[in-house]
Structure formats: C-alpha cells, structure tokens
Amino acid sequence: MTAIETDTGATTATAVDPYGPPADEMKWLDIARELAPSFAATAAELDERAELPLDNLRAIQESGLDTAPLGKEFGGGGMSYRTFGPVLAEITKACPATGCIWLMHAGAATTLTSLSPQPVAEFYANEWLGGKRFANALSEPTSGNLFLVPLQSAEPTDGGWVLDGAKRFVSGCEIADHLLVNALVDGAPSFFGTEADETVTPIPIWDTMGMRATRSQLLSFEGSLLRTERRCRAPEPGDQNLIGLGLPWLSLGIARAAYDALVSHAQQRVIPSIDAPLSHMQWVQFDVAEAAVSIRSAEGLAARTMWLADQRSPEAMSAAIDAKLLANQVAKSVAELGVRIGGASGYLRTSSIQRHFRDAQAGGLMAYSVELCRDWIGKSELGVE
Ligand SMILES: Cc1cc2nc3c(=O)[nH]c(=O)nc-3n(C[C@H](O)[C@H](O)[C@H](O)COP(=O)(O)OP(=O)(O)OC[C@H]3O[C@@H](n4cnc5c(N)ncnc54)[C@H](O)[C@@H]3O)c2cc1C
Structure with a gap:
C-alpha cells in the first residue's frame, strides 16, 4: 500500500x-x-x-x-x-x-x-x-572519488590510533559534533566515530559555483584520537548505506526544482513573433516531454532501489549506482534545458534557473562520480574485470 x-x-x-x-x-x-x-x-x-x-x-x-x-x-x-x-x-x-x-x-x-x-x-x-549533529569526513585530498579506499594511515597509540591528515568537502562540518571518519589501520580501510574536538580544524576552502550553502570545507586532523571502542565493524552484504541510497534523490530534488522553473518560464514568457507563450513552440513541447519522462524514469529507478534496500537486498547498493548515474545525468540535462528556455532572463543572477544549473553539476561530481559509475557499469555489462 x-x-x-x-x-x-x-x-x-x-x-x-x-x-x-x-x-x-x-x-x-x-x-x-x-x-x-x-x-x-x-x-x-x-x-x-x-x-x-x-x-x-x-x-x-x-x-x-x-x-x-x-x-x-x-x-x-x-x-x-x-x-x-x-x-x-x-x-x-x-x-x-x-x-x-x-x-x-x-x-x-x-x-x-x-x-x-x-x-x-x-x-x-x-x-x-538529543540534537547533536553529524558529518561525513571521508573524502581525502589524494584519494578523490575513491573515498572508501583512504590513503591516510592512522598510527597505533594508547587506546586506539592517531590520525594526522586532512579530509575535504565535508558538508556541514562547521556545526558537527561527531564525525564519521575513515583511515588505514594496519593497511586496511577502517571507519570510526570521532568527536569534532579541538584537534579537528575546518579550513575555509568552500567558495564554489553551486551548493554554496553546504559549506563543505577541508578538515585538518592533528593528532586526533580514533578510539578502539569507536571502530565500526566492516559492512556486510545486506547492510545498507543511507548516503549511497540518498544521493540519487539529491539530484532528483534539483531536477524537479529546475523543471518547475522552466515550465513556469515557458508558460509566462510571451514570444512576440507567435503572439503566444514559449510553451506553444514545438521544440519546447518536445524537449519538455523528454525532460518530464526522464525525471519520471529516474524517480522510478531510484524508488525501486529504495524498495530493494527495505528488503535488505544485497543488490540495493549496485542498483543505487545505476540510479545515481541516471539521476545525476537527468538533473544536468533538465537544468541545461532550463537555461535554453530561460534565455538571457534565466541567465540573470536574480533567476532561479541559473542557480539550478549550478547546483545540478554537483551530483555528478560527488562520489561516485558519473564517470566512475559509467566505468563500473560498462565493465560489468561487457564482462571486463
Ligand atoms: C556538494 C558536495 C558535497 C560533498 N560532501 C561531502 C561530505 O559531506 N563528505 C565527504 O567525505 N565528501 C563530500 N564531498 C566529496 C565527494 O563525495 C567526492 O569525494 C569529491 O567530489 C571528489 O572530488 P575530487 O576533486 O577529489 O575528484 P577526483 O576524484 O579527483 O575526480 C576528478 C575527475 O576524475 C574522474 N575520476 C576520478 N577517479 C576516476 C576513476 N577511477 N575512473 C574514472 N574517472 C575517474 C572523476 O569522474 C572526475 O571527472 C562532497 C562533494 C560535493 C561536490
């Protein structure tokens, strides 16, 4: 139901x-x-x-x-x-x-x-x-998209391991109380919960073209203790990851915002040569049809992925890669259609169309990037190791 x-x-x-x-x-x-x-x-x-x-x-x-x-x-x-x-x-x-x-x-x-x-x-x-805030400190300046394979090692110390290094693009890190962090421990990737204490300092690098209010800064770790009892167990098949499952929906939200903005503009902007709004032009109707169906397809794929996750299916996380790839691409293409339909009015800073276009780029950059998703899916389809 x-x-x-x-x-x-x-x-x-x-x-x-x-x-x-x-x-x-x-x-x-x-x-x-x-x-x-x-x-x-x-x-x-x-x-x-x-x-x-x-x-x-x-x-x-x-x-x-x-x-x-x-x-x-x-x-x-x-x-x-x-x-x-x-x-x-x-x-x-x-x-x-x-x-x-x-x-x-x-x-x-x-x-x-x-x-x-x-x-x-x-x-x-x-x-x-109790209202405490959490953030994900996983991406490293060096490891980039392969954020689950950290290159920074934590060294043994009393009560656990100590981390000296940096994580970057940590959304909302300036208000976080707790961090999920990863590091190599004895050569193996390991996850820990750790406090955002005085050993962790945000470095303000986040001046971006889009998603500006996420303030996803660089975090510097200086002698941060990763306590033995705060070490997470390794994920097992059937364990779900909310971020991997949620990322397609981030792009879908942006796609819907971009779509609403372009429809509204197409309905309101009257073109003198036809004495009717843009929505009466055939190219606009055809492109809007493609955009509407592509959003519905991406939503369908993402919804099925969530259903698989609710079944605790081991297939959910690979389905999430398919869903992310499609949602990221759809968000970018719908936002780009918005820029075409918006014309120079949509190009103005006062128009939401340009903001949606800037925001829509982020999903495809966020790990795993569009290129990495395509690489994995393509290899799997072609039977390439
Ligand atoms: C808005 C936003 C919020 C974020 N929030 C967080 C957060 O809260 N926590 C966090 O830990 N991280 C976060 N990130 C980081 C994100 O998840 C990625 O790790 C990061 O964007 C990777 O950026 P990079 O410059 O290191 O990319 P790189 O990995 O250097 O990628 C550069 C280019 O190389 C390509 N590429 C890289 N590796 C491969 C490969 N193996 N095969 C093919 N192509 C490849 C990429 O597709 C891309 O085109 C956020 C990023 C953004 C944009």
Missing part, C-alpha cells in the same frame, strides 16, 4: 505503487511538504552568501523528521528507505544545501548506530536524539 495526495492536499492510501512510501509513513512526506515553502524562500539568499541553512536544519529537528531514519529499537522513527528518498527530494527541491547537509548528517549517524559495537551504537543514537 502506498498513498497519493488529494486535491485538498490530504493523503489517501492506494495500492498502486509498491516502491513508494507506505501509507502509514505519509506523515513524514507531509512534514517535508509543510517545511518546503519556507526553505525555498531563503535558498537563493543562503546560496549567494554561502551561509549554512541553520534555521532549516533546526526546523527539521523540531518537526521530528531529523531522527525519523533512526531505527525504532533506538527510539527513532524507523522510517523506510522508500519514504526517505522522496522526503529528501522534497527538501532538496526547496533548498539543495539543506538536503545535502541533512543526507550527510543522517547518513553518518545511521552508519555509526548500525556499525558501531554496543554500547557505542546506543551512545550515538542518544546523541542524535
């Missing part, structure tokens, strides 16, 4: 889409839709100033949505992956930086609660429930 929105905005159960949010979880989607207008109202301003969306993150926390992805066994909402995806897309459509920081925060926190030994898992669950 799933649910659809009625004319009055209320939700009603239907049996049409097994890959969509279960009916009893529609409340989470309703909350995201209630929050979205105020997020959308400040997105351009925050982007311009590259300022963290603190009010939005607070509102997510106060609404109860923040810990909805935490398992019920820990006192969380136990939200399914099928609901998490559309909720994330709704938030991202309104404010992409808020969506990105929330995904990284919830992703780091779910990894630490699911892969840490007890009582550490319980500790992280309580920190999350």
